[in-house]
Amino acid sequence: MTQSANRRIVVLSGPSGSGKTTIVKRLTEDSPVALIKSVSATTRPPRPGELDGDDYWFLGTEEFRTRLDAGEFIEHAEVFSSGFLYGTLWSELNRAWSVGGWAFLEIDVEGALRVVQQYPEAVTIFLQTPSSAEFERRLRARGTESEEVIQRRVATAEQELKQADRYRYTVVNDRLETAVSEICEILKAEEKNYNAQ
Ligand code: 5GP
Numbered sequence: 125m126t127q128s129a130n131r132r133i134v135v136l137s138g139p140s141g142s143g144k145t146t147i148v149k150r151l152t153e154d155s156p157v158a159l160i161k162s163v164s165a166t167t168r169p170p171r172p173g174e175l176d177g178d179d180y181w182f183l184g185t186e187e188f189r190t191r192l193d194a195g196e197f198i199e200h201a202e203v204f205s206s207g208f209l210y211g212t213l214w215s216e217l218n219r220a221w222s223v224g225g226w227a228f229l230e231i232d233v234e235g236a237l238r239v240v241q242q243y244p245e246a247v248t249i250f251l252q253t254p255s256s257a258e259f260e261r262r263l264r265a266r267g268t269e270s271e272e273v274i275q276r277r278v279a280t281a282e283q284e285l286k287q288a289d290r291y292r293y294t295v296v297n298d299r300l301e302t303a304v305s306e307i308c309e310i311l312k313a314e315e316k317n318y319n320a321q
Contacts, residue, residue: 132226132318133217133243134159134311135236138251139259139281143297147251148230150304157315159228160220165191168208171268185209199231199238206276210235226311233287247314249307250291254298256282 138144152161165181167188176182183191188209192200200211212229220227229239239246253259259281263274288294293310297303 130224131217131221131243133229133239133246134226134314135229135231135239135246135248136251136307137231137233137236137248137284137291138297139253139277139284142251142253142259142281143262143300143303144230144251146300147297147303147307148228150300151307152228154304154308156308156312158223158225159311160223160225161228161230162212162216162220164210164212164216164229164231165197166208166210168206168210181213198242199235201232201234201238203232203280206273212239233284233290237287237290247293247310248291249293249295249310250288251303252285252288252294252296253281254296256285 136144136148148161152159163177163179163181165183165188167183167185168180170176170179170182174180174182188211191197191213192209192211196213196215197211198214198217200209202208203210210231212231212235217227229235231239236248240248253262256278260274260278263269263277269277295303295306295310
């Protein structure tokens with residue numbers, strides 16, 4: 125078994141109206157391989173109902189930067205030009221790997237590309253909404269963002285879409301069940317590949 129076989133990573137990206145959160149939840153429950161969701165750190169304040177250590181590690185900007193300087197992150201990015209920082213901690217990857225699981229990262233395109241630079245064998249999946257109009261509709265239906273934030277996210281999503289071909293797989297979230305089972309098939313095939321190495 126090669127070293128990388130013990131350090132499996134799957135990265136899922138997509139605009140934040142692509143149904144990512146629901147898919148992530150379903151995958152962590154139903155996936156055919158052991159997926160351990162990495163809990164990202166962020167300087168964004170929690171939304172109602174979000175829990176520290178569960179949805180994110182909510183950090184102050186100073187603490188985030190100190191830990192960044194200490195090399196605690198595999199990647200980080202400022203998302204949506206909002207001024208908020210997001211990043212993946214090495215400790216989260218180690219947590220997954222120490223129990224023989226796949227580290228499952230739900231991060232933006234910039235972060236995904238940084239992870240791939242370090243782990244070219246990371247399995248990258250881009251989740252696409254059927255159309256940008258549908259994306260905007262879902263974002264509005266969620267009702268948690270201001271108009272300004274929605275517009276910024278739509279613009280970011282359009283940029284991100286152009287990056288989809290830098291991912292190993294693209295899955296269109298047209299129907300939830302279909303998207304989840306497509307991702308499960310990808311993971312099964314990738315696990316088989318790893319085990320054959
Ligand atoms: P939200 O604020 O809606 O929870 O997340 C906003 C965006 O941040 C999402 O597109 C998500 O993929 C991205 N994100 C979450 N965690 C990380 C992370 O650890 N690193 C990077 N680069 N992006 C992240």
